Amino acid sequence: MTRKPILLSLLTYLIIFLNAVTVQAQSIGELVSEDPFADFQTPLNKLQTTWAEKGEGLNHDYYPRPQMVRSGWINLNGQWDYAILRKGEGMPHEYDSKITVPFAVESSLSGVGRSVGKEAELWYRTNIKIDNKLRNGNVLLHFGAVDWESEVFVNGKQVGIHRGGYDPFSYDITDFLISGAEQEIVVRVWDPSDDGPQPRGKQVKEPHAIWYTPVTGIWQTVWIEPVPKSYIQSVRLEPNLDQSEFKIQADVKHAKSGQKIEVVVFAEGVEVGKGEFGAGSEGNIKLASVRTWSPEDPFLYDVKFKLKSGNKTLDEVKSYSAMRKISMAKDSNGINRMMLNNEFVFQYGPLDQGWWPDGLYTAPSEEAMLFDIEKTIEMGFNMIRKHVKVEPANWYYHCDRLGVLVWQDMPNGDHGNNWESRPGIAGYGTEKERTVESETIYKNEWKAIMDALGHFQSIVVWVPFNEAWGQFKTKEITEWTQAYDKSRLVNSASGGNFVMEGSKITGDIIDLHNYPNAVMPDPGIYGKDQIIVLGEFGGLGMPVSGHTWQEKDNWGYQSFSSKSELQKKYGELIESMIPLIENGLSAAVYTQTTDVEIEINGLMTYDRKVIKFDIPVLKALHDRLYSVKVGFGK
Structure with a gap:
């Protein structure tokens, strides 16, 4: 190839400077408001999607962790109190108004549309009511993502600090719950945007060209989940197509001696593999039959994990996986090719930045999020x-x-x-x-x-x-x-x-x-x-x-x-x-x-x-x- 196109590309950058798992909230506990969006009206914005205009699904009430599904959970999305204070002033005595979680404070769908910056902190507060049914085991408080540094308090006591704008995190808040049903959750957020060294993608305090509006605060679902005293904390399935097996890993929190993990793999309801491992250990499950995953046939295996003590099931989660292999191999001319399931598949797709005019980092709803994938x-x-x-x-x-x-x-x-x-x-x-x-x-x-x-x-x-x-x-x-x-x-x-x-x-x-x-x-x-x-x-x-x-x-x-x-x-x-x-x-x-x-x-x-294009022509x-x-x- 010639050098000219590459030099032009570099100059360009210099110029610009750079299943269907949907589980509804269970009635284990209740929020302060039965409908947290009952009084919410989408604020006017210069550009809005149809989903924001309809005002449907804004609560993001789909089950937020499809890789590890339990039957009971409580969605905490909705209207919280918020305040913006100078950094270091401490917990507010009064709050400014309401903010809609899980939309960043800068977005119109948050109901706020305000910037924060490195010199200020964003505070959230909500009160929830928890039934006594939750007190039989442990109570986990989950955050899908909060940009960037967050500090969580439950009933006035610090639970923990998390630094990271893109990864989910959780806290066991069992010991922070007080007597009675009503509990208070407060979250402090600090995000320096492009004034800090942290990962922040395309966010800048002064948007221009390929750089966009900052995203501060909670931007994915907040939820509560009841679990047993010993519970499955995470699962991982790694396919090995050449050996027709899955490598299995299940981490158990508060595991006790003698506890086992039972794993069963199903293909369209038929059991095709089974194994039992010590809690927290790894193992392999050989499949009786293999069906590969590909864009032409995206076949998924259903997987059930059980934490057992003897014959008693202590915890159970549902999951899934796919049998696929990504690798490289040389073609007949000795050139390396990207292989899918040991065959060459040319991969072609769009650069997808995942931004929304009304929600910024957060799609207005699951329907909106799915729209981009389906159109692609x-x-x-x-x-x-x-x-x-x-x-x-x-x-x-x-x-x-x-x-x-x-x-x-x-x-x-x-x-x-x-x-x-x-x-x-x-x-x-x-x-x-x-x-x-x-x-x-x-x-x-x-x-x-x-x-x-x-x-x-x-x-x-x-x-x-x-x-x-x-x-x-x-x-x-x-x-x-x-x-x-x-x-x-x-x-x-x-x-x-x-x-x-x-x-x-x-x-x-x-x-x-x-x-x-x-x-x-x-x-x-x-x-x-x-x-x-x-x-x-x-x-x-x-x-x-x-x-x-x-x-x-x-x-x-x-x-x-x-x-x-x-x-x-x-x-x-x-x-x-x-x-x-x-x-x-x-x-x-x-x-x-x-x-x-x-x-x-x-x-x-x-x-x-x-x-902007005719879809049949593109295809x-x-x-x-x-x-x-x-x-x-x-």
Whole structure:
């Protein structure tokens, strides 16, 4: 390949500077208000989705942890008290007004729409009523995600502090409950946005170009769950297709001697595997029959875990998994290819940032969240790159259920790197010298994200770094990621900040970004050791009047004024990719699923009301990519 497209790509970045598990709340306890949204009215916003306008499903009352389902839970979403105080002032005596959880305070769906910043803290308070039925075991308080530092108090006593904006966390609040039904929960949140070193994705205090509105506070579901004294804390199923078995792990909290974990695997209701292990130990379950998971056939096995003492069942959770394998293998020309279930499948999908005009990080409802995935499939994509953001667990469940391959980015933070040109290397930048605190924050949250998402077999690629944004110790981070999860591939540096070990790039993948045209690194140089992918391209923009974040000065890599012109150029991009696939390209990511704030590069508008392309045309174009034949063997 020539150097010109790569240099143009780098210049571009310099210019811009960068089952269906739905369980309703059980009647184990009750909230103060039977309908926490009874008095809530969506505030006016310059751009809203249909789901926000309808006001349905805003409580996010679907079961929030599909990988480990228990029958009883209490949804604490709804209207809480809130206050914004100067950092360090302490717990407020009075609260400003009401905020709607789980929407960030900056969003319109929160009912607030206020910024916070590094000099202030956001406080939440709610009162709940808990029946005596909860007191028979332990009571867990779960948070899907809170950005960024949170401190939780129950009945005036500190329960714990969590630092991390993208990973779920829980507290056992049993010992903090007081006599009587009514209990108080208070949460303090501090989020310095881009003034801090923490992972924060595209959030900046002054949004512009590809950088968006900050997200502060609770942005995923808050819920309470009753559990026994000894209970299953987490489960993990890792498929081994070549051995026709699942590696099983179940962690037990407060395990006692002699307790066992019984695991049964079902295929369409028929038992196909069973095993029993010591509580907290690992084991393997061989399957009597194997049906692989793929975009064409996203088959899921149901799995039941029981914690037993003798013949007595102490705890039971329902789960699921998929039998799939992601790997690399050389084609007949000696070029590494990305393989799914030991076969080459070209992976093609949009860059999906997961932002909403009314909810910011939080989709208005599960129906809205599902809409993006379903439209992606209808358009003929078989993959999604989740870009510098993490979604609620149900998003990944739906990808598992519907058959969408996922590349999961680590949200970036602590910027300050500079691009450089190095002869013979497709992309190169300096590594960030981060403080010990900054490095520790990154490593802790990356591990927590991998732990939280490792269950979801739709995820086939981990992406620790994007375009040198805060990139540091690339070799160390990449090798740790590869060692920690051997069941997936690792794309160490999406966009070109590659680290060389002699002539070999660290990680499994060499990933180039280029706008707007489809290009790839020279397979003769890079394809012998790495899988070749085009991690971002396209960015074809078209503003749609009445559906933009602002009336003018919207931004795109290349803008068009009509659907016909836009679609014609897109078709040319797809056609140009076919010879690249033949020569060694294994995957590509088109920018992007939707417009986001002033970016108008989406396949859909930001409010999801207008799809800018004809869906059948897109699907027909994409089917051509999957039909390209690649030879294997001599």
